[in-house]
Amino acid sequence: MLQRLYIHNFRCLENFEFKPGDTSSALLIGKNGSGKSTLAQVFKIFQAIGRGTNRVGKLLKSGDFTLDRTNIPIRLEMEAMLSSHVFRYSLVLDLPERFKELRVLEEKLILDEEIVYSRELAQVTIKRQGAAQSEAKFNIDWHLIALPVIQDPSSSDALSAFRGWLSNMIILAPIPRMMGGYADCETLEPQEDGNNFADWLSGILAQYPAAYSILTHHLQEIMPDLSGFRFERMGKDAKSLLVNFKSDANEHEFEFDRLSDGEKCFFLCAVVLAANRSYGPLFAFWDEPDNYLALSEVSHFVMALRQGFNKGGQIIMTSHNEEAVRRFSNDSTWVVGRRSHLEPSVIRLLEELPPRPDVVQSLIYGDLEP
Numbered sequence: 001m002l003q004r005l006y007i008h009n010f011r012c013l014e015n016f017e018f019k020p021g022d023t024s025s026a027l028l029i030g031k032n033g034s035g036k037s038t039l040a041q042v043f044k045i046f047q048a049i050g051r052g053t054n055r056v057g058k059l060l061k062s063g064d065f066t067l068d069r070t071n072i073p074i075r076l077e078m079e080a081m082l083s084s085h086v087f088r089y090s091l092v093l094d095l096p097e098r099f100k101e102l103r104v105l106e107e108k109l110i111l112d113e114e115i116v117y118s119r120e121l122a123q124v125t126i127k128r129q130g131a132a133q134s135e136a137k138f139n140i141d142w143h144l145i146a147l148p149v150i151q152d153p154s155s156s157d158a159l160s161a162f163r164g165w166l167s168n169m170i171i172l173a174p175i176p177r178m179m180g181g182y183a184d185c186e187t188l189e190p191q192e193d194g195n196n197f198a199d200w201l202s203g204i205l206a207q208y209p210a211a212y213s214i215l216t217h218h219l220q221e222i223m224p225d226l227s228g229f230r231f232e233r234m235g236k237d238a239k240s241l242l243v244n245f246k247s248d249a250n251e252h253e254f255e256f257d258r259l260s261d262g263e264k265c266f267f268l269c270a271v272v273l274a275a276n277r278s279y280g281p282l283f284a285f286w287d288e289p290d291n292y293l294a295l296s297e298v299s300h301f302v303m304a305l306r307q308g309f310n311k312g313g314q315i316i317m318t319s320h321n322e323e324a325v326r327r328f329s330n331d332s333t334w335v336v337g338r339r340s341h342l343e344p345s346v347i348r349l350l351e352e353l354p355p356r357p358d359v360v361q362s363l364i365y366g367d368l369e370p
Contacts (some may be wrong), residue, residue: 001283002283008075025310035336061144070095088109094304103121104119107124119146125137147164170284173286182239188275207280227245241256243256262292279339321339
């Protein structure tokens, strides 16, 4: 579980600290432009590092500095509890004069108060546990992040566990029209917009066949006339997702692409739940999961996600929908806001704000500020 996230000098986030702790599901609310989606961008950076991207220039640009203040380093810190162990990772980036690309100023990974490795500029120091030599040092290009490339036997378990957790992060802001049923590979790494949805579903079913029952059980709660789904081969590697519906007298199979935007989101929700059960516990961030849903469907959708992660894993959602907001208590809702585009975002737990008779009405009137 994510315990703490600290961000400084990245876009609208300055001295920004988010501490969900042991909360299995949380909601971020606030006006457009308050910083919620910027938070998702930070999670995407960590996810990309876990998936092997180590070139700083592919992760951040000079325009990511707050108000173009390139004289102040960008600092990203994350603390996570994984299998009863606490991992603390920090990454500090700067942009010296005449540099065209950001460089790594500092980097560190700590496991249960013990340093796994640390880094200053180009020099990386690995702390070895139980080895004849207490540490090993090597140099690395200062435009490369060390975490994805370190291969050290004495710390391989810690590095593998943390990198795997980052890699398996689910970051979603899906665009249903880009979610097709055509699959030409198998993956466990979904993309933010959902355009490799079929590849992700195919990958889960290939590695975890029991996930099919989890998927169909959830989908049939929302779409009672669904009888199942399958992949049909279209060649050596390609296949197409087909969905079967039946009523008392009729039965018909449709291509996944013919489903509505909301129905595609139902499938995506089912896959998220199946992934968390199959190879979790996972961390998920879903930006406005209630988009494309009818008002009557929002409550069930949000509660299904909350209950699915209550048994393990952690999900953070954002929303402007009143039904979604009502499905969270004050101690699991964070309010994000900022006074203007020239001021940083602020985040506070809703229960720490002055009591209000109706949070939804406060949101509608625009007077709910952290």
